[in-house]
Amino acid sequence: MSLASCTILARNYLPRALLLADSLREHGSEHPLIVFLIDAERDTELPSIDGVRWMRPADLDLPEPALLDLAASYDLVEFATALKPLVLQALLEEIEQVAYLDPDTYVMAPMIELGPALDASAGIVLTPHYLEPIAGEQRFSEGHLLHVGVYNLGFIAVDRRAGPFLQWWWGHLQSECLHGPLDGLFTDQKWVDVGAVLFDASALRHHGYNVSVANLHERPIVAGADGYRIATSGDRLRLMHFHAFDPQRPDDLYGRARTITPAAGSQPAADGAVAQIARRYAAALIEKQSRLGPQPAYIYNADTTGRPISRRMRHAYRSTVLEAPGSLPSPFRAAEAAAYAAWRRGARPLAARLVLSDIAKGVRCALPDEYDALKRRFPGAARALRAKVVEDGGMWG
Incomplete structure (x- = not known):
């Protein structure tokens, strides 16, 4: 064989x-x-x-x-x-x-x-x-x-x-x-x-x-x-x-x-x-x-209008697709360019929350003592942050 x-x-x-x-x-x-x-x-x-x-x-x-x-x-x-x-x-x-x-x-x-x-x-x-x-x-x-x-x-x-x-x-x-x-x-x-x-x-x-x-x-x-x-x-x-x-x-x-x-x-x-x-x-x-000779650029680096797709926007797209598969306009179909541009503008708050989630995880890992002190001083805010950012972002324990 x-x-x-x-x-x-x-x-x-x-x-x-x-x-x-x-x-x-x-x-x-x-x-x-x-x-x-x-x-x-x-x-x-x-x-x-x-x-x-x-x-x-x-x-x-x-x-x-x-x-x-x-x-x-x-x-x-x-x-x-x-x-x-x-x-x-x-x-x-x-x-x-x-x-x-x-x-x-x-x-x-x-x-x-x-x-x-x-x-x-x-x-x-x-x-x-x-x-x-x-x-x-x-x-x-x-x-x-x-x-x-x-x-x-x-x-x-x-x-x-x-x-x-x-x-x-x-x-x-x-x-x-x-x-x-x-x-x-x-x-x-x-x-x-x-x-x-x-x-x-x-x-x-x-x-x-x-x-x-x-x-x-x-x-x-x-x-x-x-x-x-x-x-x-x-x-x-x-x-x-x-x-x-x-x-x-x-x-x-x-x-x-x-x-x-x-x-x-x-x-x-x-x-x-x-x-x-x-x-x-x-x-x-x-x-x-x-x-x-020179090879073409990666076709999925940018949408059909030539706008590069940032890592933050990819994460927002993925997060939305996981909740509702097939619900989003594609950045790679010219016929859906206007719909995708509208979604991208509306997705900025979601992209920002995902960045905040990563920051919260990083702070928790890099500054554990300060994080614990913050929880003790502001328990309500810490619970809200954990529920909205840390746990939703997939970090438990």
């Missing part, structure tokens, strides 16, 4: 996705990379590219009004990550095993462990950010995972047994795929901390998958005659994740690793394996960007 790979992105990340497709072909994938473009409209013409199969939102089992509500409620990253379980569900109807890879990942060697790992699992394989306890003179700790989640959802492999998990995951992401530190949310990732337990997901304990600047402290890379390996485990480097990578400054990847942990700085910047890989990836990415 062979495993297919997919990725999800907006057009601005297309060069990275095509580079991922090239790396899959180079290392023997039997399937084209399935590229899901979140900003490809139904009539968008997409080019024929070797090693790539296109998907667009119209291919999902999701009504267009619901899709546009999501695009208005979420920013680009939230929207792309929210659709992940739906894309995987759709692909599993025709393919038995599917791996999702972030578009800024790069295959460094055939991922031969994935199929057997998936067969031996309950249908879900994840990659933890870290595989070893953090010790020594590191400048960070496992506490970072309390903010972003145990697993890096730049990778997940599933088969058809994962159906109940994907349905559960989508049940949360369709309304709660938020980057909301005050609410303990980090888009799709933190939910999987819960889902991994509920649905018996397996952690891939191979040091060569989903290697990034965040875990180089435990996965020092060395070059050998047969490619790159992890020095401490001997595992072959399979998948490199170039998160927040600037191809114009490839050595910054090494510099960021040194900032995080002195251990990662043991490789000289000039000729270390990390620098070699970063420069190779940067050169290939720049060449791909040059061939493709």
Whole structure:
């Protein structure tokens, strides 16, 4: 049984996705990379590219009004990550095993462990950010995972047994795929901390998958005659994740690793394996960007009049949609532009209350003594604030 790979992105990340497709072909994938473009409209013409199969939102089992509500409620990253379980569900109807890879990942060697790992699992394989306890003179700790989640959802492999998990995951992401530190949310990732337990997901304990600047402290890379390996485990480097990578400054990847942990700085910047890989990836990415040329701006950044949609207004839109699905005019339909503009003007008080809710949560977390003193001095006002702002905003306890 062979495993297919997919990725999800907006057009601005297309060069990275095509580079991922090239790396899959180079290392023997039997399937084209399935590229899901979140900003490809139904009539968008997409080019024929070797090693790539296109998907667009119209291919999902999701009504267009619901899709546009999501695009208005979420920013680009939230929207792309929210659709992940739906894309995987759709692909599993025709393919038995599917791996999702972030578009800024790069295959460094055939991922031969994935199929057997998936067969031996309950249908879900994840990659933890870290595989070893953090010790020594590191400048960070496992506490970072309390903010972003145990697993890096730049990778997940599933088969058809994962159906109940994907349905559960989508049940949360369709309304709660938020980057909301005050609410303990980090888009799709933190939910999987819960889902991994509920649905018996397996952690891939191979040091060569989903290697990034965040875990180089435990996965020092060395070059050998047969490619790159992890020095401490001997595992072959399979998948490199170039998160927040600037191809114009490839050595910054090494510099960021040194900032995080002195251990990662043991490789000289000039000729270390990390620098070699970063420069190779940067050169290939720049060449791909040059061939493709400038890509269109994200179509859901602004309404049909060209007015940018602020994060505050997205939150107000989402809050209203949750109470009355399908009730709002879409910012992305020209015929509804006047109605949307009228709603936006009327939604300003709601947007302000949501901002006040975040401020109240922040004050409560940052100044707990002062918050308690305020409650004792003004109990009535504190109860009203809690009822109207804190509890309505989803913060209890």
